[in-house]
Amino acid sequence: MSKLLLSVKYLKYLFLSTTKHGVHSPFIYDLVTKVFNDKGYKKEYEKIHQIKGANLSYPNVKRLKLIYRITNYLQSINLLEIGNSKELEPLFLTNTQTKVNVSYFKTALTMESELGTRRSSLTKKFDFIFLKPQIHEEKIIDNFENCLKYTHNNSVMIISNIHKSQEMEKAWNQIIKHKDVKVCVDLFYTGIMFFRKEQVKENFIIRF
Numbered sequence: 001m002s003k004l005l006l007s008v009k010y011l012k013y014l015f016l017s018t019t020k021h022g023v024h025s026p027f028i029y030d031l032v033t034k035v036f037n038d039k040g041y042k043k044e045y046e047k048i049h050q051i052k053g054a055n056l057s058y059p060n061v062k063r064l065k066l067i068y069r070i071t072n073y074l075q076s077i078n079l080l081e082i083g084n085s086k087e088l089e090p091l092f093l094t095n096t097q098t099k100v101n102v103s104y105f106k107t108a109l110t111m112e113s114e115l116g117t118r119r120s121s122l123t124k125k126f127d128f129i130f131l132k133p134q135i136h137e138e139k140i141i142d143n144f145e146n147c148l149k150y151t152h153n154n155s156v157m158i159i160s161n162i163h164k165s166q167e168m169e170k171a172w173n174q175i176i177k178h179k180d181v182k183v184c185v186d187l188f189y190t191g192i193m194f195f196r197k198e199q200v201k202e203n204f205i206i207r208f
Contacts, residue, residue, distance in 0.1 A: 013188045017207040027196070028183065028204055035069045036187075040146055044068055045090060051090045063160060064091060066190070066208075067130060074156060076127035077101060081116050082143065084123050085133030106141065126150050128158040133168065140171040148180055151195055153203040162191040 020032045048064050049056060071079065079102045081088045089102040103126070129147050133140040140159070147157065150170060162172040172191055176184040182201050184195040187208040 006163070010039070010188060013163070013186070014207065017186075017205045019190075019207055023206070025183070025199070025202060025204075026186065027194075027199065028148050028202075030205060031070075031073070036066070036206060037071045038062065038069055038206075042068065047091050050085055053085045053088050054090075055085070056136075060141065062186075063158075063190050063199045066187075067091075067128075067158065068203065070156065071100075071193075074127070076156070078126045078128070079103070080105070080129045080147075081125040081132070081148065082107065082130065082147070085132075107139075119198060124150060125152045125155070126156055127152075129155065132155060133159065133171075140168065141174060144171075144175055144178075151180075153195060153197055155183070155195055157193045157195075159191045161189060161194075162186065163188055 002165070020037070022030060024028045024033055039163055045065055045068070048054065050062055054060070059202075064087060067088065069152075070076070071092075077099050079092070079100065081102065081104045084106060089104060090100055092100045118185050129151065130141060131140070131147065133143070144159070151157065159172070159175070162168055174184075175181060175191070175193065180195055181193045182196050182199040184203045185192040186205045188204070190208075
């Protein structure tokens with residue numbers, strides 16, 4: 001997708017997006033006010049610029065900071081990252097929350113076999129999943145569905161670059177309709193999914 005078209009889509013996102021004042025779900029309202037809008041400094045942010053091979057573009061740095069805040073707010077312990085680079089492990093390596101476990105796979109399609117060969121102490125359910133479609137965007141649906149078996153009611157999944165291409169937008173629109181996905185949040189550069197069965201199915205476009 002050209003930069004011009006992406007800019008046009010971003011302007012459309014700004015027009016359609018809402019702030020905390022347009023959110024009526026208590027769960028999402030708290031997430032917006034306490035996590036999305038948290039502009040405070042965190043010492044862990046300094047690690048982002050030290051991650052070897054990380055994409056240090058403004059949207060990605062902003063996303064990694066958000067991930068840190070979300071996982072701390074939701075007290076996520078078992079984290080899974082899928083993509084072509086390790087970004088979460090260095091971010092949480094020396095985190096004061098020492099119980100955090102970060103697993104990494106290059107593709108979700110091989111997760112099941114790899115999980116089966118690892119130590120039994122490795123969780124088979126994850127509190128947080130970061131799915132980065134950097135290599136095979138056309139396989140994002142397969143990867144998403146493969147990841148579902150490793151989620152529980154309070155899991156959260158993040159997909160990066162949901163508006164990067166027409167293929168990604170098509171995949172995102174299909175994902176938000178999935179029966180297991182209860183709440184979706186579109187932050188333009190990032191898509192967030194929740195699986196809380198107690199939630200009414202809703203989709204939000206939040207200005208971020």
